[in-house]
Amino acid sequence: MKKHSIIPAATVLICSAAGIRTNAQLSLSAQLRTRTELRDGQGSPLPTGAAPAFFTSQRTRLNVGYNMYRLKFGVTLQDVRVWGQDVSTINRTTTADNNSLLLHEAWAEILLTDTIVKNKALSLKIGRQELVYDDQRLIGNLDWLQQGRRHDAAVLKYETKGWMVHLAAAFNQNKENVSGTIYNSTPAGNYTSSTNGGTMYKSMQFLYVGKKLKNGNASFLFFTDQFSKYSTDSVNNKTYQQGSWGRATTGFYVNNTFNKVGVTGSAYYQFGKTATSQKLSAVLLSAFAQYGFSKKINAGVGVDYTSGGSKGTTSNTFDPLYGTPHKFWGLMDYFYAANPFGKGGLTDYYLKAKYKASDKFSLATDLHQFSSATSIGTGDNKKNFGQELDITGSYTLTKQIGIEAGYAHFFATPLLTSATIKNVTNGKTSANWAYVMINIKPDFLFK
Numbered sequence: 265m266k267k268h269s270i271i272p273a274a275t276v277l278i279c280s281a282a283g284i285r286t287n288a289q290l291s292l293s294a295q296l297r298t299r300t301e302l303r304d305g306q307g308s309p310l311p312t313g314a315a316p317a318f319f320t321s322q323r324t325r326l327n328v329g330y331n332m333y334r335l336k337f338g339v340t341l342q343d344v345r346v347w348g349q350d351v352s353t354i355n356r357t358t359t360a361d362n363n364s365l366l367l368h369e370a371w372a373e374i375l376l377t378d379t380i381v382k383n384k385a386l387s388l389k390i391g392r393q394e395l396v397y398d399d400q401r402l403i404g405n406l407d408w409l410q411q412g413r414r415h416d417a418a419v420l421k422y423e424t425k426g427w428m429v430h431l432a433a434a435f436n437q438n439k440e441n442v443s444g445t446i447y448n449s450t451p452a453g454n455y456t457s458s459t460n461g462g463t464m465y466k467s468m469q470f471l472y473v474g475k476k477l478k479n480g481n482a483s484f485l486f487f488t489d490q491f492s493k494y495s496t497d498s499v500n501n502k503t504y505q506q507g508s509w510g511r512a513t514t515g516f517y518v519n520n521t522f523n524k525v526g527v528t529g530s531a532y533y534q535f536g537k538t539a540t541s542q543k544l545s546a547v548l549l550s551a552f553a554q555y556g557f558s559k560k561i562n563a564g565v566g567v568d569y570t571s572g573g574s575k576g577t578t579s580n581t582f583d584p585l586y587g588t589p590h591k592f593w594g595l596m597d598y599f600y601a602a603n604p605f606g607k608g609g610l611t612d613y614y615l616k617a618k619y620k621a622s623d624k625f626s627l628a629t630d631l632h633q634f635s636s637a638t639s640i641g642t643g644d645n646k647k648n649f650g651q652e653l654d655i656t657g658s659y660t661l662t663k664q665i666g667i668e669a670g671y672a673h674f675f676a677t678p679l680l681t682s683a684t685i686k687n688v689t690n691g692k693t694s695a696n697w698a699y700v701m702i703n704i705k706p707d708f709l710f711k
Contacts, residue, residue: 288332293707295325298408305674305695306596307603309681312690320347323410327678330493332437334379338393340369346411368394368414384424392416395432395586397472398483398517400549401530404588413586417468430472436464446504449492449539461540462583465489466508466538473676480520485532487585509537511544513585526554526564534582546571546582556664560647563617568592570600572609573638579605580638590633595654595672596697606685609637611647623660630654640684649685650676666703672696 303315323344330337343365371391377384394405394414406413417434438448449463470487490508497503515532534546548571554564570582590598592612597603599610611634618628634649656670674695681691 291329295328297323299701301699306697309691334375336373402585408590428474433630472612482518486514511536524556528552568612577650594652
């Protein structure tokens with residue numbers, strides 16, 4: 265089962281058997297991650313004749329954790345910017361959307377059961393925090409993006425040796441109102457609200473039940489999020505109102521290894537109403553099998569299906585919530601990464617292989633065949649979006665310093681660049697993307 269600890273250097277609370285004497289621990293860690301990218305059609309194909317982009321972005325984080333008797337506390341201060349975004353002296357003209365210094369995390373976890381009880385724990389974690397569950401397909405911290413993803417929420421946790429039950433809730437407001445609870449679901453800031461580029465939820469709740477297996481884990485999720493009601497005028501300006509439209513997503517996940525074969529699968533159903541009040545009935549299905557040929561080489565094959573289209577007034581388009589799409593639907597981020605591609609859903613057949621040369625160096629390659637889940641085009645090209653090849657290599661220089669590089673190429677079809685999908689006039693039939701990332705994560709421990 266995945267750990268849900270956020271501070272990399274956080275350590276376990278030390279208590280005496282009597283529960284009276286305690287050793288409080290303060291952990292301090294940091295991260296400086298630079299990523300230099302060459303984008304020649306990343307996110308969406310470029311029009312013919314458009315020049316590639318080249319830049320370096322940087323994430324800087326300072327993590328502070330404090331553990332004492334029946335209390336854990338964590339704060340993460342984060343700054344994200346592109347090299348050259350600001351002038352070399354004080355810049356007083358930067359827009360609000362470019363103010364990249366923010367409080368990424370600020371949470372406290374209260375241990376409701378005594379820490380000397382080792383086989384079970386009941387705790388309440390409140391504040392700004394990352395949410396990471398299972399393979400992060402639906403709920404993840406989106407760590408690939410420099411800004412990441414976090415939620416302002418409360419999570420009640422009950423965990424034993426073999427089980428974990430989490431119950432969470434959040435309620436968003438734009439300010440300290442005098443009356444009413446109307447919420448503007450497009451709050452200020454350059455931040456993607458959901459995986460599919462949707463609006464921010466007004467409130468959300470979820471129940472997560474996980475069970476440890478011999479070589480893996482299984483889980484059940486029931487997730488609901490509510491979106492502000494609104495009306496539009498003749499020029500499509502929104503006026504937010506009291507009340508909300510509710511959406512629910514529920515299903516199962518399993519991951520286990522049998523001898524040399526690893527199997528991962530999930531199935532989710534989504535219903536209720538969308539953020540635009542449309543009735544919803546959609547599904548996500550995924551399956552992946554991997555074989556370990558040796559300690560150094562493994563390979564696997566899988567398929568993902570997210571429904572799309574509509575029947576009458578009911579939308580069948582599945583939204584993968586608040587996950588980490590970069591892990592699943594190609595490094596080029598064409599699908600479910602705040603880059604719209606129509607509402608026809610997605611079918612992804614893929615091959616994955618990884619070679620671990622040593623504890624310090626590994627090489628991975630993925631090959632995807634992307635198609636629309638519903639027929640959109642005409643003639644012989646009704647579903648095919650194209651193929652993507654991804655190659656990445658990582659090298660660990662020291663425990664605190666890692667280097668990663670990657671290259672991706674997309675072989676696009678005319679359907680992908682058409683007006684109903686990416687809407688790129690005279691789009692290129694191929695796209696490239698390359699990056700080099702240096703990740704430095706020093707940590708210190710004070711007692």
